[in-house]
Amino acid sequence: MNINDLRRRNFLKTSIGAAAVAIAPGFLLFDIAHGKAQAVSGKVRWGMLIDTAQCREGCNDCVTACNKENGLSGGTGATDSQWIRKVDIKDINTGRKVSLPMMCQHCENPPCVDVCPTNASFKRADGIVLVDRHRCIGCRYCMMACPYKARSFVHEPLTDQNPDVPRGKGTVESCTLCVHRIDKGQQPACAESCTNKAILFGNLNDPDSEIAKKIRAVSSVQVRANLGLNTGVRYQGL
C-alpha cells in the first residue's frame, strides 16, 4: 500500500462523513415537516381538562374553530354534523349556572367501539376514538350507543373538504381530537381557539405534563362516570 492509496482512503472517509453531516439534518427536517412514519405509541393518552369556571356562557369560539378546521357547515339542525356543542346547565335547587363544551369524550372503554359491526369505530393506541370511514357502513349503531350524543351522520354529499379532514356522505363522524393536528405536534383547534384557556389539552399518561399535574391538584369529574367508561375529557367545577 503506497502513500497515494492511504490518501485516497482518507479522502473517501472524510467525504462520506461530510456527506452524512450534510444530509442528516435534511432527513430530520423532512420528518418534522412531513409527520412521522412510525405508529403512534400506547404510552401516550391524549385528554382534555375543561375548566367550567373559565368557560363563558354565550361564547362559541371553540365551536366556530372546530367547524372551520374540520369543514363543518355550522348548522345545528337534526341532520347537520356537530362535533362539539356548547351546553348551558342550571342547578334548579341552587340556581347555579354552568356553561361547557361537550364533544366525544374519547373513552378508554368506548361503547361506540363495542357495538360497531364492521370495526370501523376504533380506539387508536394513543386513546383517540375515531371512525375509519373506509369501513363505516353508516348503520349508526354507534350514535345510539354513545351516551354523550357525540356522533353525527353525514346525510348529504360534500365537496371541497379540508385535505387533512376527509368527510363524506353515508358515514358517521365525530370529534377526532383534531388527530391531523396532534400528529403534527399541534393542539386541537378548540383548545387553541379558547380565549379564556378553559380547555387544557395534553398527555394524561405523562406525569410531568401540565394536564397530569392539574388533574392531580384540582378536583375534576367525568361526565356519566357511573358508566365506567373512563373518559379522556374531564371537567373541572361541574
Add this chain to the structure above:
Amino acid sequence: MKLFASLLLCLCIPAALAAEATGPKLDIGKGGQCVEDAQWMRKNHPHVLNHQRDETVRMGVRDPKHSLKGCIECHASTKDDSVTARADSFCVACHKYEAVKIDCFECHSNKRQSAWLQRNAK
C-alpha cells in the same frame, strides 16, 4: 417460420402504434420523479394506497411517500389544482379509459393541499 415472424411483426407494430395513439392522455401536473418506478406505480398504486390508508387511519403512520395527499400534491393539474376536475385530469383520464370507478374523492379532497390552504387562509 421467418414468414410467420414477419407477418406477426407487421400485425403487431400498427396495433401497438394504434394503442399508443388512442391511450389515455393525461395531465400529470408537476410530475417529476415519482416515489416508485412509474410502470410499477401504474400497476400497484391501488394496493399502495389501500395499505397506506389503513396504516394512517388506524395506527397514525403518516408516511408522506405513499399518501394520497402526496400523490395529489405532485399530480394535481397546474391549471386547476385538481386530480379529477377535467376529462384529462390525472386520476380521471386512466380510470375513465379503463372504466374503473373510484370513490376516493367522495370523501377526500381532490385539490392540492397548498392551493386549498391558500384559498381558505384567513
